[in-house]
Amino acid sequence: xxxxxxxxxxxxxxxxxxxxxxxxxxxxxxxxxxxxxxxxxxxxxxxxxxxxxxxxxxxxxxxxxxxxxxxxxxxxxxxxxxxxxxxxxxxxxxxxxxxxxxxxxxxxxxxxxxxxxxxxxxxxxxxxxxxxxxxxxxxxxxxxxxxxxxxxxxxxxxxxxxxxxxxxxxxxxxxxxxxxxxxxxxxxxxxxxxxxxxxxxxxxxxxxxxxxxxxxxxxxxxxxxxxxxxxxxxxxxxxxxxxxxxxxxxxxxxxxxxxxxxxxxxxxxxxxxxxxxxxxxxxxxxxxxxxx
Amino acid sequence: xxxxxxxxxxxxxxxxxxxxxxxxxxxxxxxxxxxxxxxxxxxxxxxxxxxxxxxxxxxxxxxxxxxxxxxxxxxxxxxxxxxxxxxxxxxxxxxxxxxxxxxxxxxxxxxxxxxxxxxxxxxxxxxxxxxxxxxxx
Numbered sequence: 001x002x003x004x005x006x007x008x009x010x011x012x013x014x015x016x017x018x019x020x021x022x023x024x025x026x027x028x029x030x031x032x033x034x035x036x037x038x039x040x041x042x043x044x045x046x047x048x049x050x051x052x053x054x055x056x057x058x059x060x061x062x063x064x065x066x067x068x069x070x071x072x073x074x075x076x077x078x079x080x081x082x083x084x085x086x087x088x089x090x091x092x093x094x095x096x097x098x099x100x101x102x103x104x105x106x107x108x109x110x111x112x113x114x115x116x117x118x119x120x121x122x123x124x125x126x127x128x129x130x131x132x133x134x135x136x137x138x139x140x141x142x143x144x145x146x147x148x149x150x151x152x153x154x155x156x157x158x159x160x161x162x163x164x165x166x167x168x169x170x171x172x173x174x175x176x177x178x179x180x181x182x183x184x185x186x187x188x189x190x191x192x193x194x195x196x197x198x199x200x201x202x203x204x205x206x207x208x209x210x211x212x213x214x215x216x217x218x219x220x221x222x223x224x225x226x227x228x229x230x231x232x233x234x235x236x237x238x239x240x241x242x243x244x245x246x247x248x249x250x251x252x253x254x255x256x257x258x259x260x261x262x263x264x265x266x267x268x269x270x271x272x273x274x275x276x277x278x279x280x281x282x283x284x285x286x287x288x289x290x291x292x
Numbered sequence: 293x294x295x296x297x298x299x300x301x302x303x304x305x306x307x308x309x310x311x312x313x314x315x316x317x318x319x320x321x322x323x324x325x326x327x328x329x330x331x332x333x334x335x336x337x338x339x340x341x342x343x344x345x346x347x348x349x350x351x352x353x354x355x356x357x358x359x360x361x362x363x364x365x366x367x368x369x370x371x372x373x374x375x376x377x378x379x380x381x382x383x384x385x386x387x388x389x390x391x392x393x394x395x396x397x398x399x400x401x402x403x404x405x406x407x408x409x410x411x412x413x414x415x416x417x418x419x420x421x422x423x424x425x426x427x428x429x
Contacts (some may be wrong), residue, residue, distance in 0.1 A: 010333060020410060038305070041306040042305060044302045044307050045302045045303065045304045045307075045371055046304075048300075048369055048371055052360070052362055052371075056335075064383070074422070093371065126346040150305065151303070151304040151305055151373065154304075160304060210333060211333045211334060211335045211362075211364075212332055212334040212335070213335050213336075214320060214322055214337075215321060215337070219337075220335060220336075220337055220360070223360075224337070224360065227358075227359075227373070232302050233302060243426075
């Protein structure tokens with residue numbers, strides 16, 4: 001049975017915890033709005049880009065002279081998994097869900113006899129995968145100093161990946177990120193970026209018009225494919241940003257509510273034991289008086 | 293001629309413009325071209341340069357670095373990696389861009405990268421410098 005003093009201390013400490021989680025929730029809510037706007041602002045670009053790429057890929061794709069980024073290296077022995085997570089924790093299952101998906105994929109590939117290499121973006125994913133997949137790490141991108149993810153960050157990551165690709169370090173690259181649906185739902189997603197697959201857009205009007213290409217189709221494609229990698233990484237990063245804040249917001253909301261429940265429970269316990277102490281004292285006084 | 297076409301300028305970070313334009317001059321990779329309504333469907337890559345938009349409401353200019361433009365008869369979309377309205381452009385920003393290009397050229401040369409990346413970087417640098425003089429800020 002904890003003493004009254006202990007109970008009082010615990011209530012105070014839970015109260016200050018609640019203040020912190022409440023503040024974190026509000027910060028996350030504000031950041032979420034910005035992250036969501038950023039993700040929405042980038043959508044027109046990504047959509048158009050993919051539509052154009054789909055048209056181009058459809059017309060050039062089949063030929064042998066198609067760039068390696070589109071056609072692939074002809075083998076799928078070595079896989080690069082780009083795992084994009086947050087730099088901070090305290091956001092519910094956000095980081096561990098992405099890590100889990102990546103781990104499953106890695107296990108599946110290894111069972112099929114493939115080689116797996118892992119590039120991590122964001123500290124938390126690295127920490128989560130370090131124990132069982134640490135030996136497969138080939139690199140890490142640190143974004144902890146970046147306040148607002150810009151296209152330049154995505155370009156830097158894309159450049160790193162493309163340099164490795166040109167050096168023949170891997171055949172297939174997949175990015176892992178969390179797709180933002182709404183504040184309570186974020187879907188961990190795996191998307192293959194090399195060789196690029198732009199099939200989704202073909203049904204759009206882009207395929208109906210016959211375009212002139214300047215310079216030639218293949219030059220354009222060679223120019224645009226590396227940009228495509230950056231674009232996809234960028235949209236992954238933005239989705240991740242929004243998802244992270246959304247996940248943190250709901251996690252902190254839960255924590256705040258739990259703290260509130262706990263305070264209620266502790267307060268009741270505190271009042272009961274205070275009452276018990278008073279009753280005890282009264283009994284003592286009464287029985288003392290009776291004994292006289 | 294009152295004919296106009298839908299003009300969209302988008303960068304990965306935001307959509308910069310969406311309006312009706314009568315003519316747009318595009319800094320294409322193989323030379324400047326002007327797109328007007330009913331232009332043949334064309335896709336072209338961009339070099340760093342100035343995008344000039346003429347519309348019934350007035351003209352505007354944007355500085356764009358790489359990207360591409362999609363011309364489709366009655367609409368024109370420019371997808372630029374970076375686009376800055378000319379009115380917001382300052383000498384410092386220009387210097388920054390030139391410096392960036394120079395840096396890229398230097399690393400490309402040092403690392404001796406394949407695919408004519410060195411020439412590309414050199415061209416980028418030249419384009420940037422030409423742009424700087426052209427703007428004569």
